[in-house]
Amino acid sequence: GCIMYAMIFGTPPFETQQVESTYKKIRSNDYRFPENVPISEAARELIKASLHSTPECRPSIEQMLNSRFFAEQVVPKTLPESA
Numbered sequence: 050g051c052i053m054y055a056m057i058f059g060t061p062p063f064e065t066q067q068v069e070s071t072y073k074k075i076r077s078n079d080y081r082f083p084e085n086v087p088i089s090e091a092a093r094e095l096i097k098a099s100l101h102s103t104p105e106c107r108p109s110i111e112q113m114l115n116s117r118f119f120a121e122q123v124v125p126k127t128l129p130e131s132a
Contacts, residue, residue: 091116095108095117
């Protein structure tokens with residue numbers, strides 16, 4: 050969840066200028082989706098599920114791979130070396 054969020058938005062979901070504030074945001078699961086970055090509803094759903102405050106409620110890797118986000122995306126079988 051945190052990695053996917055950071056890949057899309059360029060920063061971790063809970064990051065602040067002060068470590069204690071960051072920990073407080075993590076404990077309270079306080080994050081926002083930046084309004085200036087377009088994101089699909091499928092991506093938003095997957096990030097919300099994977100950042101669920103109760104670890105047992107987070108999707109497994111298999112559930113994530115079977116999510117609407119991955120089902121709707123075209124995933125190339127290989128990438129060029131330049132990638």
